[in-house]
Amino acid sequence: MFDSHVMRPIITLLTDFGTIDGYVGEMKGVLLSGVPNAEVVDITHDIPPQDVERARLVVARVWRRFPEGTIHIVVVDPGVGSSRAALAVASDGRYLLGPDNGVLSPALLSNSARVVDLPITSHVAATFHGRDVFAPAAVALASGEHFDALGSEMRSPVVRRTPEPVRRADGVLDGEVVIVDRFGNAVTNLLGMRGGTIEVGAARIAVRRTYAEVDPGELVAVVGSTGFIEIAARDGNAAEMLQLSRGSPVALRTSR
Amino acid sequence: MFDSHVMRPIITLLTDFGTIDGYVGEMKGVLLSGVPNAEVVDITHDIPPQDVERARLVVARVWRRFPEGTIHIVVVDPGVGSSRAALAVASDGRYLLGPDNGVLSPALLSNSARVVDLPITSHVAATFHGRDVFAPAAVALASGEHFDALGSEMRSPVVRRTPEPVRRADGVLDGEVVIVDRFGNAVTNLLGMRGGTIEVGAARIAVRRTYAEVDPGELVAVVGSTGFIEIAARDGNAAEMLQLSRGSPVALRTSR
């Protein structure tokens, strides 16, 4: 089925730019001018401005889902123009380009990761490295330039991690809400385990297999699609019902 | 002009996921990992969470505009994880994949429609059939698997229809607002007919050819791009002016 004639570099974009100002459009123009047969894929441009943590979690979800050879450009960059480094990462056969603020951590944590520091020349716009540093680096990679030629080796990039839950003496795990998604589901840092009960404030919520095991409007906890427990409300918004936001404490009590 | 070397499967995505959580990104990764030369096309990810009816209306607009062979993935799925079936539909040369909740009705209503029930294996995430059921089915179709091999025949899928207007004794048609669009235009279920008058509350609005036949700020009714009458305000927001929303009653009085 696959035909080498249509082999295209896949380049994804993940930013906090929105689309309304044309910044993403400019980046797409740079990419397609440099690599006319690239497949440019939008991951999202709706990360809240400068929310590095939220972007990191999206990177964690998507970066390894794409085929080997994919180039992910991630620009959520409150430090643009400062002395923070601009990174290229090669990890598990994929490439990632973005600022050195932890947003690329999911790929940096792989054993295979190699990192280079991209040079920032003086004619680069100090406010728009997405267009003038990261998109050109993607063009270079997609055009066959060797990864190591992109910059000098970088030994200590910034790495962020989701906080680990803490086990109490009685075995209960104290965790927290990592993200509230569009549906009002609160994704926690508690690894999935059926038979347990989530405690959040005064609420006690059994961990079940699917939303459909409770009645509409009721709270339910399920093991979500990344393996972590999510608190949801069937056909409703759990985060609003429980007033949950990023960092809210939640605990997991298991029956054993 | 057309060259068989660049023949690519076209796969469209229509969801209520937004893009901010990375769920759509994961689906794109699954699709491009399975079918590297696919053309993945965003229809929308902005359907309000779980608004099956709104998604159905977008499906109605777009599904047959795409070339034969197109695969449409439609995931607006309040019942994910329940016993609702997961469908594949072949209709008028296009394929559609989505939950059995009526969202695929526009394609199901064609005489040529065939439907199969996609198997949901036990290792599928109960909360994310978009990634684990529908995207893999699209990959299978795009890779040449035969439609009938995707699942077992399904005889009575859920079908939703736009309500029909009702004719009064005096010939006036009682209809309703089907959707209010981004511009505040209220699309009705009344088939276009010039020479008539729309009655909505105390307002009487002549059906005209274009918005431009009234002055800025004035109400106007026109035959919209799908053949149904829309109530608009030139350079304004008719739904706000008339307090219209989905289901609001409107009537069409014709001169004859």
Add this chain to the structure above:
Amino acid sequence: MFDSHVMRPIITLLTDFGTIDGYVGEMKGVLLSGVPNAEVVDITHDIPPQDVERARLVVARVWRRFPEGTIHIVVVDPGVGSSRAALAVASDGRYLLGPDNGVLSPALLSNSARVVDLPITSHVAATFHGRDVFAPAAVALASGEHFDALGSEMRSPVVRRTPEPVRRADGVLDGEVVIVDRFGNAVTNLLGMRGGTIEVGAARIAVRRTYAEVDPGELVAVVGSTGFIEIAARDGNAAEMLQLSRGSPVALRTSR
């Protein structure tokens, strides 16, 4: 690297349609039905309804960033259905299609620009020229039709320009805010010049090289990525802090 077998027409879309109503989806269907190997690229669909000026500024940013041969479709069109012309523009090797309301001005101002008036036949939906006039014209161009065959020559298209700053007797330049972007940065019509000071209300803000030269939360002026001075707040929202919006007066005082 480049292989003529994968030469694809690039067609970009810039609208105020949002995606929720399926209008953009319909246009993509028309484009891919007519040109199955086209690369359809979203610039934005989030222009506020009928905000021709904002769309014009995005066109200015992006149109020449794309490779020669690119076809840009721009539909922000408060006058759809009126007697305003529908334009095709050939300029600097790119093509642009859109209404004659100034939205295509950045390309019209090039010396090389040629313009034709697209015919609007009677079976076109009076409310949706994006689907029925501009997308078919893009299909014609991408299929090899000659530009001049698309319509009759047009000699006086509507052109809009960003207002020029005015120089006071004492050398201070009186300018204005042209756009407030998603980050709350206020882009002005004052061409970049370091060593100057921006005056806005009672505030005096030195023009610096990067955001990072001030402390978080502080106001800063920088030369933005298009060469014009922007007023920003490091890790903050300058437009909110200074209550700036499109048209707000700002002045540039230089030290000489």
